[in-house]
Amino acid sequence: MKMLAAYLALLSVPTAFGMFADFNRPSQPHSEPSAVEAAQPTSSDTAQLINLASNLAQQSRYKDAILAITGVANNDPLYTQAHQLQNEWANEILTRAIHKYEQGEVSQAIAILKSIPEGTYAAQPSKELAAYWSKQ
Numbered sequence: 001m002k003m004l005a006a007y008l009a010l011l012s013v014p015t016a017f018g019m020f021a022d023f024n025r026p027s028q029p030h031s032e033p034s035a036v037e038a039a040q041p042t043s044s045d046t047a048q049l050i051n052l053a054s055n056l057a058q059q060s061r062y063k064d065a066i067l068a069i070t071g072v073a074n075n076d077p078l079y080t081q082a083h084q085l086q087n088e089w090a091n092e093i094l095t096r097a098i099h100k101y102e103q104g105e106v107s108q109a110i111a112i113l114k115s116i117p118e119g120t121y122a123a124q125p126s127k128e129l130a131a132y133w134s135k136q
Helices: 002-011 035-039 043-058 062-068 079-102 106-114 123-134
Strands: none
Touching: 043 062, 043 079, 062 079, 079 106, 079 123, 106 123
8 A cells, every 4th residue: 555655656757858747637638749759860951961061061971971961860861962962072072082192191081981870871981091102
């Protein structure tokens, strides 16, 4: 019986969202999104992130552009576009590193390669190139 009383006492404690747990009252529909739903980015949020990232890329800030849209969820309607842009910009970084290497600036080329973020198609080839160029 003490266990049941303790359990019932816990039900009246405010939760993290400031609501009181009351399992005796039927739940009422509400139009406001839940805290979890409100935390999910919308496609318009993603479109704004893609726009911001594109502006960064236009300024040749490719790594910043990639990182700006890294958090786009796989189920977001704009995920494919964001992922393609990330890979495009990572390839641009890779191309710049190759140009530096061809100019004989090996240490700068390796530093550029190391700036390519994980999760892009160019990440693994850039690691392999950096290791190869380091041996020369």
